[in-house]
Amino acid sequence: MLDYAYLIPLLPLAASVLILFFGKKLPLGGAWIGILAAGWGVVQSFGILANVYLRPDLLPFEGVSGRFFERTWDWFTIGPVRVETGVMIDGMAAMMLVVVTVVSFLVQVYSLGYQHGKPRFSRYYAYLSFFTSAMLLLVVANNLLQFFMGWELMGLSSYLLIGFEFERPAAAYASRKAFITTRIGDVGFYLGLLLLFTSLGTLNFGLIGNEYKSLTPALATVISLLLFAGAVGKSAQVPLHVWLPDAMEGPTPVSALIHAATMVAAGVFLLARFHFLFALSPFALTLVAWTGGITALGAALSALTATDIKKVLAYSTISQLGFMVMSMGVGDPQSGMFHLTTHAFFKALLFLGAGSVIHAVHTNEMPLMGGLAKKLPITAIAMFCAWLAIIGFPYVGSGFYSKEAILGAVLAAHHPALFAVAAFAAFLTTFYMTRLMILTFWGTPRDGERFGHAHESGPAMAIPLAILAVFSIGAGFLLHFVFPFDKWVVINALHHGAHDGHGVVLGVSLVALAAGLSLAVAMYVFKKPDPVWVAGRFPALYQLVTVRYFDKAYLYLSDVLCFKPARILAEFDYNFLDQFVVDGVGAVGQWLGRVHKWVDDVIVDGVCVNGWGWLADRLGSGVRAVQSGFVQNYLLAAALGVGVLLLWIAGVLG
Amino acid sequence: MIESAVFGLLSAMILVPAILAVTLKNIFHCALWLVVSLTGVGGMFALLGADFLFVSQILVYAGGITVLLLFVVLLSGSPKDWVVKQVNAQWGWGLILTGIFVGLLAALFRKLPAAPVPNPSEPTTARLGLLLIRDWVFPFEAISLVLLAALIGAVHFSKRDKTSC
Amino acid sequence: MLGLTGYLLVSAILFSVGMFGALARRNVLGILIGIELMFNAANINFVAFNRYLHPGQPWGQGFALFIIALAAAEAVVGLALVLAIHRNFKTVLSENLTMLKG
Numbered sequence: 005m006l007d008y009a010y011l012i013p014l015l016p017l018a019a020s021v022l023i024l025f026f027g028k029k030l031p032l033g034g035a036w037i038g039i040l041a042a043g044w045g046v047v048q049s050f051g052i053l054a055n056v057y058l059r060p061d062l063l064p065f066e067g068v069s070g071r072f073f074e075r076t077w078d079w080f081t082i083g084p085v086r087v088e089t090g091v092m093i094d095g096m097a098a099m100m101l102v103v104v105t106v107v108s109f110l111v112q113v114y115s116l117g118y119q120h121g122k123p124r125f126s127r128y129y130a131y132l133s134f135f136t137s138a139m140l141l142l143v144v145a146n147n148l149l150q151f152f153m154g155w156e157l158m159g160l161s162s163y164l165l166i167g168f169e170f171e172r173p174a175a176a177y178a179s180r181k182a183f184i185t186t187r188i189g190d191v192g193f194y195l196g197l198l199l200l201f202t203s204l205g206t207l208n209f210g211l212i213g214n215e216y217k218s219l220t221p222a223l224a225t226v227i228s229l230l231l232f233a234g235a236v237g238k239s240a241q242v243p244l245h246v247w248l249p250d251a252m253e254g255p256t257p258v259s260a261l262i263h264a265a266t267m268v269a270a271g272v273f274l275l276a277r278f279h280f281l282f283a284l285s286p287f288a289l290t291l292v293a294w295t296g297g298i299t300a301l302g303a304a305l306s307a308l309t310a311t312d313i314k315k316v317l318a319y320s321t322i323s324q325l326g327f328m329v330m331s332m333g334v335g336d337p338q339s340g341m342f343h344l345t346t347h348a349f350f351k352a353l354l355f356l357g358a359g360s361v362i363h364a365v366h367t368n369e370m371p372l373m374g375g376l377a378k379k380l381p382i383t384a385i386a387m388f389c390a391w392l393a394i395i396g397f398p399y400v401g402s403g404f405y406s407k408e409a410i411l412g413a414v415l416a417a418h419h420p421a422l423f424a425v426a427a428f429a430a431f432l433t434t435f436y437m438t439r440l441m442i443l444t445f446w447g448t449p450r451d452g453e454r455f456g457h458a459h460e461s462g463p464a465m466a467i468p469l470a471i472l473a474v475f476s477i478g479a480g481f482l483l484h485f486v487f488p489f490d491k492w493v494v495i496n497a498l499h500h501g502a503h504d505g506h507g508v509v510l511g512v513s514l515v516a517l518a519a520g521l522s523l524a525v526a527m528y529v530f531k532k533p534d535p536v537w538v539a540g541r542f543p544a545l546y547q548l549v550t551v552r553y554f555d556k557a558y559l560y561l562s563d564v565l566c567f568k569p570a571r572i573l574a575e576f577d578y579n580f581l582d583q584f585v586v587d588g589v590g591a592v593g594q595w596l597g598r599v600h601k602w603v604d605d606v607i608v609d610g611v612c613v614n615g616w617g618w619l620a621d622r623l624g625s626g627v628r629a630v631q632s633g634f635v636q637n638y639l640l641a642a643a644l645g646v647g648v649l650l651l652w653i654a655g656v657l658g
Numbered sequence: 659m660i661e662s663a664v665f666g667l668l669s670a671m672i673l674v675p676a677i678l679a680v681t682l683k684n685i686f687h688c689a690l691w692l693v694v695s696l697t698g699v700g701g702m703f704a705l706l707g708a709d710f711l712f713v714s715q716i717l718v719y720a721g722g723i724t725v726l727l728l729f730v731v732l733l734s735g736s737p738k739d740w741v742v743k744q745v746n747a748q749w750g751w752g753l754i755l756t757g758i759f760v761g762l763l764a765a766l767f768r769k770l771p772a773a774p775v776p777n778p779s780e781p782t783t784a785r786l787g788l789l790l791i792r793d794w795v796f797p798f799e800a801i802s803l804v805l806l807a808a809l810i811g812a813v814h815f816s817k818r819d820k821t822s823c
Numbered sequence: 824m825l826g827l828t829g830y831l832l833v834s835a836i837l838f839s840v841g842m843f844g845a846l847a848r849r850n851v852l853g854i855l856i857g858i859e860l861m862f863n864a865a866n867i868n869f870v871a872f873n874r875y876l877h878p879g880q881p882w883g884q885g886f887a888l889f890i891i892a893l894a895a896a897e898a899v900v901g902l903a904l905v906l907a908i909h910r911n912f913k914t915v916l917s918e919n920l921t922m923l924k925g
Contacts (some may be wrong), residue, residue, distance in 0.1 A: 082791065633924030636854070636917055640748055640846055643755055650762045676837055676860055685852050699837075699863045706830070706874045708884050711866075711891075718891050723859065723898045730902040731852055734909035745847045746918055747908050749845045753844030755841045760912030763835035773827040773875040785881040786888065794885060801892050808896035812903035818910070 020133035027126025045105035092146030107265035117464035189237020196230030239271025256359030264352035293333025300326030304432035336413030343406035352391035402480025434520025670699035707779025838864035
């Protein structure tokens, strides 16, 4: 199993190429090739996971070479520089493999129903396979260059997939926005990679793990921050989070894939991989922790008032990613990876469920839904499971265990303010997710016509929902009690000792859950207080959570930096240069012109102008003969010149 | 001694076809003689120990450029162009200038000090490769841009329809 | 007769022959042929100087390689121009192409 781990990224790549070239001629548009490749990935990933679990002594990657499975091949050699490619499997990578392949497999099956009859069907599957392959390439990478390659290929394929329905300008715009925004972070990542390479002379994870202690603290801080910039872009952290809400323009299954298993997970994965480097720099850690905290809170606030069901989920993703990044910053990457795993399952389920709803009512707007539980029972039950998971319903939802672990780590790292932020974000999470469920499935239909046409989707879409529902409920329990996550996904971390204050964490999260739940029920079921009334009563508050400040800020910045100066220069040009200088000079010139008119008439015109004109005319006629327009004449002249030069050289030498 | 003989043969193989290539009436024959001459230049490179250049010369000139030339001859030449006089009005001047050039250069070379006889040459490909992607990597990338520009320019010039891109 | 001077002489004659072609041919394609010959004469010079004056160094050969690349670019653009000229003027004879006559 382990020896053939390289098959996991290569098979989807091959599938992608096959579908791209032959998809249209194959039955089902070649979709089955992609599904088969992903299915094989699922089987092999579980095999690898079992292997890792059964041989824990061999595998954990602790930033120390030789204690994990690794295979390398030479990629290319430039002089003394040897660049290799390879496969490295440790607990974290094995876990990610399972997450990515399972979600990708289910998304592809689901898309059979969702994309049925849509244009460019087989190209869609080629892109999906390519996307999966890029993420898997990144997960199994044993060196940073290969990691970066997967990272960038994922940027490309996310561009292709978000802009898949490029006929709509919004989709084309969103794909460009995602590509450019993440590219800003990638520049930082690339610089960090180069800096790491020049200071350590290697990009192999194991070798970096052996030698990173020789870095000076300042250098370690700079490298960490540069790598973090990449993660900020990819994992949609403040201030580069602006692309993710717009990425909703892609087909819904693609959103599920981007938000759950690939793309945004890559940034968190990078932080976990290089946690040992961040651990050298307290400043970098603090920055990471607070970036995560601010993102978790800000995105949760934005999710409160969004009416587009996918937008709510997008903000929720950003918020949950903030939780993960926060855990990286407080020195407990295990809990972050744990949350990444559980989140992958329930967020994929939420998106696929939302896709099922959208498929049924043909709108994203929650005010046009309502009461859909009667029409879409399977979707409603699945979404209910996901809801339990994301709000962290005690002991049932998988999010409970992982969020608990993160909150405990924050508390244990003595960040009381950050703990308060995180707890408040958890409260908001419960509130907006409950709001989403109530607005969509509860109550009476608000749009009778759409409600009448709605019907449950076919088995291709229902079965993935059911499987993911099982994962959403079971994963947390399984990974907490049966196969304790932090026993085998070992990451070299700051050890704060055992998490004390477990009771405090449990108490706080229960209070947050109860408060969020009851407030949401009160507002959206009993209308006390009515949300519309609240929005009208506190317009400032409503503004605060609705306006997308960062987008505005970026537009404002580009306005101030580019357009404003241009306008000022234009004003200056018109008012000063044109009005004063040019016109002033003109006036003076006019006066001078009158004074000297007679000089012009007599001397200039009579002698100079006409005289020179006459001369030029004579000369021109003479020179005209030279200008034959016949290229080889000119060539002959040039050769003559060279001949003269030759003569001169011969003369000097002789 | 063998080297001198090879040198003489190659010189003949370069110069005679070169003269034919610029004097023959039929432009198609000229292009064919050009191939022979350029192959001779490739042989000269081999004699000078430039193995990589020898291969490049054969590939790029004998294989690439002349085939392109033959294509264009076939595409553009109408047979009436093949039978008209092939020299222009200034060919006499050209011939005189050519003679002066040969004479001057030959006189110049006579005055050069004798160069030492070099050691047997070694394969050069590895060194050239390092030169191109390490020391001269910037000119190398620049020339790739030039080639790209030439490619686009050629497409632009030779496309018929000016409206489509 | 052999040695550096021999190579230089061959290259000088080749250059002059190419120059004659470029100066005297009526056909635009003939001019191009002449130019190619001149390029090759220059290349022989570079490689010969490299061999005799700086043996063991790759610079002259590297330069020749660049010239080959540039000659390829030149030939491509030049031939494309010939095609365009042929299409627009229905001729490839240089004395008919005197639009720039003063």
